[in-house]
Amino acid sequence: MTYKLIALDVDGTLLNDEHRLTEQTIQTIREVHEAGSHIVLCTGRAPASTVPILQELGLEGTMITHNGAVTVQADERGQALLHEFSFSLDDIQPMLNDVREKGIHFDVCTPFNMYIERLGEYEKAMYKKFLINPKLVTDVSELGMPIVKFTLFSQPEVLDLVEKDWSERKLYGDLRMIRSGELFIDVMSAEANKGNALKALAASWEIDAHEVMAIGNYYNDLEMMAFAGLGIAVDNSPEDVKQAADAVTASNNEEGVHHALVRYCL
Incomplete structure (x- = not known):
């Protein structure tokens, strides 16, 4: 073949x-x-x-x-x-509020750029490993542009709880939530x-x-x-x-x- x-x-x-x-x-x-x-x-x-x-x-x-x-x-x-396949930042506002409250690291991506609100040494090492240079902003909600991916980065046991909680509450609405790795959850367009x-x-x-x-x-x-x-x-x-x-x-x-x-x- x-x-x-x-x-x-x-x-x-x-x-x-x-x-x-x-x-x-x-x-x-x-x-x-x-x-x-x-x-x-x-x-x-x-x-x-x-x-x-x-x-x-x-x-x-x-x-x-x-x-x-x-x-x-x-x-x-x-x-x-x-x-x-893009979506609005408004679509993830409930999830943004939740991860900010819980202190879980996240980033949001447009096709060619990534934006974050904070950067510790643990996160810096991860981004370096994946050859990523994220842009630091005060509030991603103010970017005013469609995004293609919203990602959480944390320990597996933390993400296990988030995955369960968001699934029970359908916090991601019409979007799609996937576990893209032990340390990552991605939220994207359903398509x-x-x-x-x-x-x-x-x-x-x-x-x-x-x-x-x-x-x-x-x-x-x-x-x-x-x-x-x-x-x-x-x-x-x-x-x-x-x-x-x-x-x-x-x-x-x-x-x-x-x-x-x-x-x-x-």
Whole structure:
């Protein structure tokens, strides 16, 4: 089977736990790309922190970012917005009030920028790890522009309680709340997910779902894995994510993406 479009989650899938690419994985991805497949990074990251990964792979092209809320074309001329699922800051005001009261760190994102109201050393280290330079403002509610993602960052047990509380109270209203990692909760448009973004991109390139491969590791990857003709989970995924996949490859620390591409593409 020739897969014309290969969607790769980044953190926990393409990168190892040190947030690095291995040379073998880089070479394998380039080989698959040179054979004619579109390589699309499909990530919760913003465009600015995804482009360096694309450049390290020696590629340029389309990226699905912010967990499917934003699709961007990146090349030597810069970054161009192709599509976004946005919503109003008014839609998250009850949640903003709640996290401010509880002292939980948060940020809000437009397609190309991230805004925060405070920055401690713990948060600074996290943003540095993900190559993010957020803009510090007094009150994000006064930005006066649509946003594509509202993210909480805290310890797993804190977010477990938030997730339960907000679900019971439906505090997110018509928006969508997902756990994008143990330390993160994302609130986005109900239409925004990696699967919908990947489906739209494949259609624009006249590529059928059975010609798409997607590799991921977490719950925010389920929709793209379900859309793809072949959805693969890396071995470090939660058990129910692995059960939902068509196949399981080695972990992100064991070059799972490399092994999957060799097996199914080369």
